[in-house]
Amino acid sequence: MNIEQLKSKDEYYMRLALLEAETAYTEGEIPVGAVIVCRDRIIARAHNLTETLHDVTAHAEMQVITMAANEIGGKYLQDCTLYVTLEPCIMCAGAIGWAQLGRVVYGCADERRGFSVHAPQALHPKASVVSGILENECRNIMLRFFREKR
Amino acid sequence: MNIEQLKSKDEYYMRLALLEAETAYTEGEIPVGAVIVCRDRIIARAHNLTETLHDVTAHAEMQVITMAANEIGGKYLQDCTLYVTLEPCIMCAGAIGWAQLGRVVYGCADERRGFSVHAPQALHPKASVVSGILENECRNIMLRFFREKR
Numbered sequence: 377m378n379i380e381q382l383k384s385k386d387e388y389y390m391r392l393a394l395l396e397a398e399t400a401y402t403e404g405e406i407p408v409g410a411v412i413v414c415r416d417r418i419i420a421r422a423h424n425l426t427e428t429l430h431d432v433t434a435h436a437e438m439q440v441i442t443m444a445a446n447e448i449g450g451k452y453l454q455d456c457t458l459y460v461t462l463e464p465c466i467m468c469a470g471a472i473g474w475a476q477l478g479r480v481v482y483g484c485a486d487e488r489r490g491f492s493v494h495a496p497q498a499l500h501p502k503a504s505v506v507s508g509i510l511e512n513e514c515r516n517i518m519l520r521f522f523r524e525k526r
Numbered sequence: 527m528n529i530e531q532l533k534s535k536d537e538y539y540m541r542l543a544l545l546e547a548e549t550a551y552t553e554g555e556i557p558v559g560a561v562i563v564c565r566d567r568i569i570a571r572a573h574n575l576t577e578t579l580h581d582v583t584a585h586a587e588m589q590v591i592t593m594a595a596n597e598i599g600g601k602y603l604q605d606c607t608l609y610v611t612l613e614p615c616i617m618c619a620g621a622i623g624w625a626q627l628g629r630v631v632y633g634c635a636d637e638r639r640g641f642s643v644h645a646p647q648a649l650h651p652k653a654s655v656v657s658g659i660l661e662n663e664c665r666n667i668m669l670r671f672f673r674e675k676r
Contacts, residue, residue, distance in 0.1 A: 431592050432601050432624035433583075442581050451582050466648045467624060470617025474582035495645035498616045 383509075386459070386481050389413055390509045393459045393483070396423040396436065397517050403428060407517045410436035410460040412444040412453065412477075419456070420444040436460060437468035441475050453477045454500075461514040463490035463507065469498035481506045483514025533659075536609070536631050539563055540659045543609045543633070546573040546586065547667050553578060557667045560586035560610040562594040562603065562627075569606070570594040586610060587618035591625050602626045604650075611664040613640035613657065619648035631656045633664025 377385070389411050396409025400423035412420045422439035426432055437460055445451050457479040464472060464482065469491030472480060480503060491498050492505075499505065527535070539561050546559025550573035562570045572589035576582055587610055595601050607629040614622060614632065619641030622630060630653060641648050642655075649655065 426601065430599065430601050431595050433588050433592055433621050438583050442583055445581050449580065451576065451580050465620055465624075466645050467617050467620025470615055470620055470645075471583050474615075474617060494647055495616050495620075497644055 386506065386509045389418070389457070389459045390461070390481065390483055390514070392418065392421065393461050394510060394513055394517070396421050397461045397514070400424045400436070401517060401521055407521050408436045408460065408462045410440040410458060412440050412456050412458050414444070414448065414453070414456040419447040433467070435465065435468050437464050438471055441471050441477075445475070451475065457481060459509075461510075462486050462518065463492065465489045466491050466495045466498065469495055472503070473498045473500050476500045477503060479504050479506070481509055483507075483509055484511045484518070536656065536659045539568070539607070539609045540611070540631065540633055540664070542568065542571065543611050544660060544663055544667070546571050547611045547664070550574045550586070551667060551671055557671050558586045558610065558612045560590040560608060562590050562606050562608050564594070564598065564603070564606040569597045583617070585615065585618050587614050588621055591621050591627075595625070604628045607631060609659075611660075612636050612668065613642065615639045616641050616645045616648065619645055622653070623648045623650050626650045627653060629654050629656070631659055633657075633659055634661045634668070 393409040393411045397407040401407035405424045408424045420440045420443035424436045425434040453475045459481045461483040463486040543559040543561045547557040551557035555574045558574045570590045570593035574586045575584040603625045609631045611633040613636040
C-alpha cells in the first residue's frame with residue numbers, strides 16, 4: 377500500500393470515529409470517538425461516556441480497548457490500530473500501552489491533556505503514532521461543543 | 527489528629543487494601559488491592575482483575591474509582607483517599623487525576639511502571655501523596671506471586 381492509499385484508509389476509519397464523536401455530542405458528552413481496526417476489520421467502536429456513566433474512566437479509548445479485547449478474546453492488541461478523534465490523555469495512553477496497541481492514529485492534538493507532552497513514553501515502544509488525520513473536523517466538533525456549553 | 531494517629535489510620539486502611547491483594551493472589555491475578563475512603567467511611571474496595579476479565583484496563587485502582595463514583599453518585603472524589611498496595615501506573619494515575627482524588631497512599635514503589643517516574647504530573651495539582659505504608663508486606667506479596675509464576 378502506498379502512502380496515499382494508507383492516508384485514505386486512515387481517513388475512512390477516522391470518519392467512523394468522528395461518527396462516534398457525533399453520537400457523544402448528541403448525548404451531551406465531550407465529543408470524542410474511537411474505533412479499533414484489526415487487519416482491515418473493525419472490531420470495536422465507542423465514544424466518551426463519562427457523563428452518562430458518572431465515571432471519569434469512561435473515555436472513548438478505554439471503552440473501545442475493553443470492547444476490542446472482548447471481541448478477540450485476549451488482552452493484547454498488537455495487530456490493531458486505534459483511531460481516535462482527540463489525542464489520548466495520560467490515562468488512555470497508559471491503557472494503550474498496556475494493550476500493546478501497534479498503531480495509534482489521532483485527529484487533533486490536545487495541548488492541555490495529551491499524552492505526548494505529559495507522558496511521552498506511555499505507549500508500547502514499538503507502537504507507531506500518526507496525528508492530524510481529519511484534524512479540522514476533529515477539532516471543530518470539540519470547539520462546537522464547548523462553545524454551546526458556555 | 528497527630529502524625530502517629532494518621533499513620534496508624536493509613537496502616538489500617540492499607541491492611542484492607544492488602545486483603546484485596548490477597549484475594550487477587552488467590553485468583554491468579556497480579557496481587558494489587560485498593561480501597562477508597564471518604565471521611566472515614568470505606569466506600570469502595572477492589573483488586574486487580576486483568577486476567578479474569580481479559581482486560582488491561584481492569585487494574586485495582588480503575589475498578590475502585592468506578593465503584594466509588596457509583597457509590598457517591600458523582601464523578602469527583604476530592605474528599606477521598608485512595609489506598610493502593612502498589613504505586614499506580616500511568617493509566618491509573620491519569621484516572622486518579624481525572625477523579626481529582628485528594629489523597630493517594632501507596633504501599634511499595636513500582637520502579638518500572640510507576641507514575642512518579644513516567645508521568646509525575648498525572649495527579650491533580652492539589653493531591654497529596656504518601657508512600658511506603660506497609661511497604662514490605664505490599665512488596666512481599668508481589669515477590670511471592672512472581673516467584674511462583676516462574
